[in-house]
Amino acid sequence: xxxxxxxxxxxxxxxxxxxxxxxxxxxxxxxxxxxxxxxxxxxxxxxxxxxxxxxxxxxxxxxxxxxxxxxxxxxxxxxxxxxxxxxxxxxxxxxxxxxxxxxxxxxxxxxxxxxxxxxxxxxxxxxxxxxxxxxxxxxxxxxxxxxxxxxxxxxxxxxxxxxxxxxxxxxxxxxxxxxxxxxxxxxxxxxxxxxxxxxxxxxxxxxxxxxxxxxxxxxxxxxxxxxxxxxxxxxxxxxxxxxxxxxxxxxxxxxxxxxxxxxxxxxxxxxxxxxxxxxxxxxxxxxxxxxxxxxxxxxxxxxxxxxxxxxxxxxxxxxxxxxxxxxxxxxxxxxxxxxxxxxxxx
Numbered sequence: 001x002x003x004x005x006x007x008x009x010x011x012x013x014x015x016x017x018x019x020x021x022x023x024x025x026x027x028x029x030x031x032x033x034x035x036x037x038x039x040x041x042x043x044x045x046x047x048x049x050x051x052x053x054x055x056x057x058x059x060x061x062x063x064x065x066x067x068x069x070x071x072x073x074x075x076x077x078x079x080x081x082x083x084x085x086x087x088x089x090x091x092x093x094x095x096x097x098x099x100x101x102x103x104x105x106x107x108x109x110x111x112x113x114x115x116x117x118x119x120x121x122x123x124x125x126x127x128x129x130x131x132x133x134x135x136x137x138x139x140x141x142x143x144x145x146x147x148x149x150x151x152x153x154x155x156x157x158x159x160x161x162x163x164x165x166x167x168x169x170x171x172x173x174x175x176x177x178x179x180x181x182x183x184x185x186x187x188x189x190x191x192x193x194x195x196x197x198x199x200x201x202x203x204x205x206x207x208x209x210x211x212x213x214x215x216x217x218x219x220x221x222x223x224x225x226x227x228x229x230x231x232x233x234x235x236x237x238x239x240x241x242x243x244x245x246x247x248x249x250x251x252x253x254x255x256x257x258x259x260x261x262x263x264x265x266x267x268x269x270x271x272x273x274x275x276x277x278x279x280x281x282x283x284x285x286x287x288x289x290x291x292x293x294x295x296x297x298x299x300x301x302x303x304x305x306x307x308x309x310x311x312x313x314x315x316x317x318x319x320x321x322x323x324x325x326x327x328x329x330x331x332x333x334x335x336x337x338x339x340x341x342x343x344x345x346x
Contacts, residue, residue, distance in 0.1 A: 001025075002075050003104045003214050004086040006093050006140070008118045011041060013145050017108040017183055018087040019194045021214070024207025026053040030082030033057070034074040036067045038089055050197040068095040075101035083211075093128040093140065103218035104141060106179070109161065111146035116164045123161075123176070124169025139175055141217050141226075143210070144182035148256070149329070150246045150302040151228065152277035154182050158225075159273070179213040180228045181206065187251055202249060209235070246302045246329070253328060257316060260325050264317050270330055275323060278330040285337040287311050294324060294331070 003021070007014030018033060025031040033050070034057045037043060043058050050056055057074065061067035071086055075098075090107075092098055099105065109119040119142065123129050129140055144157035158178040166173035183206055184190075190200050199207055212234035216226055223230065248256070263269025270278075277300075284296030291314040299307040312331065318324035324331045 001103050001215065001218065002084045002086070002101055003106060003218075004071070004088055004092075004098070004102050005106045005108055005143075006088050006090045006122070008090040008107060008122045009110055009115050011037075011087075011089070013110040013115065014087060014108045015044070016186060016191070016194060017106075017143060017145055017210075018085055020183060020199065020203055020207045021210055022054055022083070022085050023050070023194075023197065023199050024204060024211050025083040025085065026051055027204070027208070029053075030055070032074075032082065032084045033087065034059070034071065034084065035087040036061055036070050036089070036092075038062075038064075038067065041089070045195055048195050048197070054197070064089070064091045064094075068092050068098045071098050072101060090122050090128065093122065104214045104221075105139075106143050106214065107140050108143045108145050108183075109157070111144075111185070113164075116161055120161065120164035120168060123165050124172050129172070139177050139221070141214075142176065142178040144178065146185045147182040148184040148246075148248045148252045149182075151180070152246075152302055154178060154180055156273060156277055157182060159276075177223075177225065179210070179217060180226055180231070181209045181213045183210065184248065185252060185255070187249075256329075257325070257327060260330070261316060264325070270323050270325070274330050275332050278323070278332045280334050281312070281324070281331045282307075282334040283337055284333055284335075291315075293326070296337075298331075 005014045005018045005021070018035070022031050022033045030053050032055045035044065036059050038061060059070045061070055067089060071088055071092060074086065075084060093105065107119055107122065109115050123140065142158070142161055144154060147153045147157055158176060161178065162173050162176045165176060184202065190203050193200055209231065212231040213226070215234045216230040219233070220226060220230060260269055279298050279301040281294060281296040281298050284294045287293045287295035293315055294312045295309065297307055298304060298310050304310065313327035316325050316327065322333050324333060
């Protein structure tokens, strides 16, 4: 399997994604990481130590043409039994000779609007990404990075990228394809572990789902869209376990909550996008527990595939009618129980 990650953001987001993918791939088979840089771009840190199952090749290329040639040579010489993961400048996307070697082309995108703008500029440039009707090579797959929350986060990312591309290249927007997984924000232990060749348990879980998604993209290069059930061949019969459900840790939930509360205080939240993917809580009422919570029948929840009655985590803010922000997530509010629901919960 040959997968190439193309950096459109200065390479740091892509480099982190490549390390996660390489270490996850090496959990089951040999893997080679080939990182090709231009003269002004830095190499990996000197202290980077990867497991014995990982072979690292770093090359510096004086020109885009030389970078493409080096990548093609690495693809030709690869171990057929293992993975080859290429970390390349975005300009290498323009080379059909390289793209012909690839099973999957991945464009990692960081969590900020500027990251999305840079990626949209790449996707909207016909010199780098040929139109779908032009035929092979297969389309570029987007990978959301620094984005937590399971499938809803992937859906938000794909919509946001489609809108960003439509601004500059309307004809290219409909061809947007995102892998059905996202990499979470890196905490201090995550980032430190990558440099010494180890994955935290949550990053290993996400990395294995990323590898499965890349394999699915290689099997179904024209799938539109690629869904989590397509990962079953690599992950087994329960692909939703781990990558699709919401597995944010406490730090991620608190950061998300802090951002939500700041937006509410500034009158900027919840945004339409926040509520578009929020689960719907029906028959809701104020539940009694050590902290304030809501009870009700929820649908569209990433951890509960079917409608069921739940008690939410702590309520931090609500307008008492249409939305509520709990410790874990946004909810849209449907009908309340009777006429006794409060008009405000703040």
